[in-house]
Amino acid sequence: xxxxxxxxxxxxxxxxxxxxxLSRFLGLCPFLGVSKKTATAVGMGTSVTIVxxxxxxxxxxxxxxxxxxxxxxxxxxIVYILIIASLVQSIEIIIRKKIPSLYNALGVYLPLITTNCxxxxxxxxxxxxxxxxxxxxxxxxxxAIGFLIAIVLMSGIREKLEFCNVPKTFRGMPIVLVIAGLxxxxxxxxxxxx
Numbered sequence: 001x002x003x004x005x006x007x008x009x010x011x012x013x014x015x016x017x018x019x020x021x022l023s024r025f026l027g028l029c030p031f032l033g034v035s036k037k038t039a040t041a042v043g044m045g046t047s048v049t050i051v052x053x054x055x056x057x058x059x060x061x062x063x064x065x066x067x068x069x070x071x072x073x074x075x076x077x078i079v080y081i082l083i084i085a086s087l088v089q090s091i092e093i094i095i096r097k098k099i100p101s102l103y104n105a106l107g108v109y110l111p112l113i114t115t116n117c118x119x120x121x122x123x124x125x126x127x128x129x130x131x132x133x134x135x136x137x138x139x140x141x142x143x144a145i146g147f148l149i150a151i152v153l154m155s156g157i158r159e160k161l162e163f164c165n166v167p168k169t170f171r172g173m174p175i176v177l178v179i180a181g182l183x184x185x186x187x188x189x190x191x192x193x194x
Contacts, residue, residue: 007138012193014142020118021150022180022187027118030109031151032176040105041155045148047091047110049141052119055084056140059123060133073127080123081114088114118147153183 018024021031027048034044059080067073092110096103103110113119122143126136157179166175 007134010135010138011142011145014139015146015149016187016190017193018143019146019150019187019190020121020143021147022184024118024121026121027116027147028180030112030116031147031154032173032180033112034106034109035151035154035176036158037105038152038155038159040102041151042148043095043099043102043106044109044113045144045151047095047106048113048116048119048147049144050091051084051087051113052122052140052144052147053137055080055087055119056123056126056136057133058083058087060126060131060136063127076124076127077120080120084119084123085114118143150183150187154179157183 014020020026021028030044030048035041062079062083063073063076067076067079088111091113092103095106095110122140126139131139154176158176161175161179170178
């Protein structure tokens with residue numbers, strides 16, 4: 001099997017089979033909070049993709065060249081959170097200046113990427129599994145694509161739901177949680193594919 005095929009399989013596995021939101025249940029806060037409209041869902045998914053990819057590269061380097069040689073791996077979580085927070089603040093400043101409408105639409109959820117356990121989970125997973133740099137980047141991109149797919153699918157369903165006659169007791173978050181559960185079941189079907 002050639003390298004491109006292996007990379008493609010790893011991206012598909014991280015995005016569909018082991019979807020960070022629907023099979024590992026990480027990153028639920030922005031998934032449920034920002035998925036009301038597709039435009040904001042795409043913005044959030046793209047922002048998370050950028051943060052996950054860059055933070056994975058930076059945390060890989062910090063872990064390999066600083067934490068492991070100095071035997072400071074017990075500080076991994078704290079260091080990773082600081083790196084992710086710095087990246088999110090940088091992206092927030094850029095979005096505020098370049099795309100103010102997206103900044104206003106994302107609201108409080110953009111800073112929440114800092115505490116998004118999906119972003120931190122990817123960084124910690126790759127370090128604990130002793131992945132190479134290429135494996136880390138493939139895993140992080142695949143996971144970020146999986147988050148983007150999940151949030152965009154949820155936003156599309158939620159937009160269509162506005163035109164449906166939902167029973168009174170299920171309106172709002174209850175129907176969203178039911179849909180998230182059904183999406184998780186659907187994504188579970190990818191388990192035997194790869």
